Amino acid sequence: MPLLNREKSLLLIIDLQARLLPVIHQGSEIVQQTAKLQKAAEILNIPVLFTEQNPKGLGPTTDQLVIAEGCLFTKMTFDCCKTGGFREMLKDKEQIVVTGSEAHVCVLQTVLGLLEWKKEVFVIADAIGSRKLANKQAGIDRMQQNGAEIVTSEMALFEWLQSADNREFKSVLQLIK
Numbered sequence: 359m360p361l362l363n364r365e366k367s368l369l370l371i372i373d374l375q376a377r378l379l380p381v382i383h384q385g386s387e388i389v390q391q392t393a394k395l396q397k398a399a400e401i402l403n404i405p406v407l408f409t410e411q412n413p414k415g416l417g418p419t420t421d422q423l424v425i426a427e428g429c430l431f432t433k434m435t436f437d438c439c440k441t442g443g444f445r446e447m448l449k450d451k452e453q454i455v456v457t458g459s460e461a462h463v464c465v466l467q468t469v470l471g472l473l474e475w476k477k478e479v480f481v482i483a484d485a486i487g488s489r490k491l492a493n494k495q496a497g498i499d500r501m502q503q504n505g506a507e508i509v510t511s512e513m514a515l516f517e518w519l520q521s522a523d524n525r526e527f528k529s530v531l532q533l534i535k
Contacts, residue, residue, distance in 0.1 A: 372458025439471025462497035
């Protein structure tokens with residue numbers, strides 16, 4: 359699988375909902391890393407898509423993340439790909455960069471669905487979580503075994519930038535520090 363290319367990328371933030379986050383292992387760190395990725399995506403003009411699982415039951419996305427108009431997809435299925443209209447939300451992007459929760463449920467099932475659609479999937483290991491660390495690791499292992507690239511938020515940021523000569527380099531670098 360090639361390096362990330364910002365022209366081909368979409369950032370998919372799965373189910374970082376306020377009621378669920380307190381029970382997610384290192385939930386606040388996951389939100390912090392996702393916020394960095396979201397800000398970088400905005401700087402680099404990479405589309406961002408949020409999902410919410412059963413928002414009537416789990417509530418809205420944490421208010422630490424800002425959802426732009428038309429960038430929220432609500433669902434009842436664990437695999438976003440199994441809900442009508444999701445594919446169109448991906449805007450024909452080839453590379454889907456994934457953060458969110460839970461790693462072994464909605465993230466895993468969506469990643470497997472995206473791989474079936476022949477998308478290049480990059481899972482941000484430090485920006486996904488589960489209630490139990492063992493479940494997160496099992497989800498990561500299974501996603502990787504099925505063809506997803508497992509990367510970190512910094513790996514994604516530097517691959518999107520490609521060079522220190524990039525005009526957005528300093529702005530994105532501030533997010534890392």
